[in-house]
Amino acid sequence: MNRMMKIGMIASGLLVVLAIFAPLLTTYDYKAQNISERLQQPSLKHIFGTDEFGRDVFSRMVYGTRISISVGIIAVLIATFIGISIGAISGFYGGLIDNIIMRIVDIVLTIPTLFLILMLIVFLGPSLINIMVVIGLTSWTDIARIIRAEVLSIKKIAYVDAAKVIGLKESTIIFKHIIPNALAPAFVYMTFGISGAILIESGLSFLGLGVQPPVPSWGNILTSGKDYIETAWWLTAFPGLAIFVAVFSYNLLGEGLRDYFNPKLKREK
């Protein structure tokens, strides 16, 4: 384990803890409006200030962690499932199937992902589940490619031939003997996928197409930040910082994992 991996793991783990224990860490109800205390500067009473409805920004941000982390993890699980299935099929069978699948991947890569996501969200309606599914559906291409490349090299190793010779079913070979060995590099992409999904979710919420208020997310607090940019800097500064810290933690973990799985680097050290 290297240092980046350790710090990344601790930081992203803390975020999960924050998300799970949100009710214990907040003193205000994230929905409670208090018009007499609207747009207050950060103070001891409200450490991150209050928004345009007088709601405590700190409490909203702690609850916002739940949205970001759950979208990040579930979207990536969906993307991984699709990516692994498609990549493994493509790499294992090769030939025409591989060709068709890779051309589809090329096409998907050409559409600006954010535009595709925006369109899907608008037509399906913005809800937490839809956001998770749509981000998952549009971000499997990296994992599919890496798994395909891994499978291509693994299937040439003698143990796969041995498995064929003793008459194992193709599906058993793919799922029990090839995929587990191809997973290591996919972990790296999964970790980066989480930070990517957190970024997309906050962008969507910022545009008003993500989680709908009064449910708080870091992105939709930033929307108020933009509306009150001339008077309330704290509505812009803190939620953005939270997104940055979350994305940074998962990126750090991803970088650490990448080094960890890279045998070349190990030898250098």
Next chain:
Amino acid sequence: MKKYILKRLLLIIPVLIGITIITFSIIHLTPGGFTVVNMQMNTKISPDSIMRLKALYGLDKPIPVQYFDWFGRFIRFDFGVSFIDNRPVIDKILERLPATILLNFCALVVIFVFGILIGVLSAVKRNTAFDKTMTILTFIGYSVPAFWLALLLMLVFGVQLKIFPIAGIVSMNFDSMNFTEKIFDIAWHLILPVFITAFGSLAYISRYMKSSMIEVLSQYYIKAAYAKGMPEKTIIYKSALKNSLLPVITLLGLSLPGLIGGSFIFETIFAWPGMGRLAYESAITFDYPVIMGVATIAAFLTLLGNLIADITYAAIDPRIRYK
């Protein structure tokens, strides 16, 4: 070379068709949409009027028929008229396109110039304070949400210091300016949006450039150049730089969908009158013809960018052409 370009040009067609099919399916196969929204806005609307509305916009026909109708017009460069204001889609796109191309072109230049500069310098001065600072900065750059950075810059430079304008492409008194003032005015409005648009890819490209440069610098022909006594500057900036640029050119091409995709968040923030904002507006108002038009044009621009990158690559590196 001619054969290679022709082959690549022909490959654009099936990809473009694939993209129009995907976009069309999303629009027409998902449950929400134009008629549903009309029903929600006007609860008294009768099923009869919905049918008439659908017939008016050609939405009553089977979906494959609708697609071929659209496709038949598309190959004659006719994207139909907008549902919202009945103006031809192509006009709406063409008036927005220059602002988007200007923004993305400037961003690409910034990415290319500064990305390579930072990458090369970090590789050459490996493990110095400069390299370490840049490593940390690019790493932070990866993780900063660009739209938040946009808001922060607006807050600091626009609202507090009042150095840069925070919205639009020209000032209010643009029409009364002379030519040089006009150019200066647009450039002034461009600085923040270009910085934000370039930001994410800049971190990515400079980092990639660094590792590519380090790899080239460890090759035998570089050692040979040192051994025969070539000046270090010639080795680094002629032999090594040229060879390490190759993969970066392809990456620039690949970063186009991200740039175009990102432009609708940034254009919305900076009130930039470009295609990204048109895309956003058309999507939230279910303006089908405009959505199709924007998606097709955006995909076409991306493919064109990739093509240019690949041709440049092939022109520099003969190994690609003869494969």
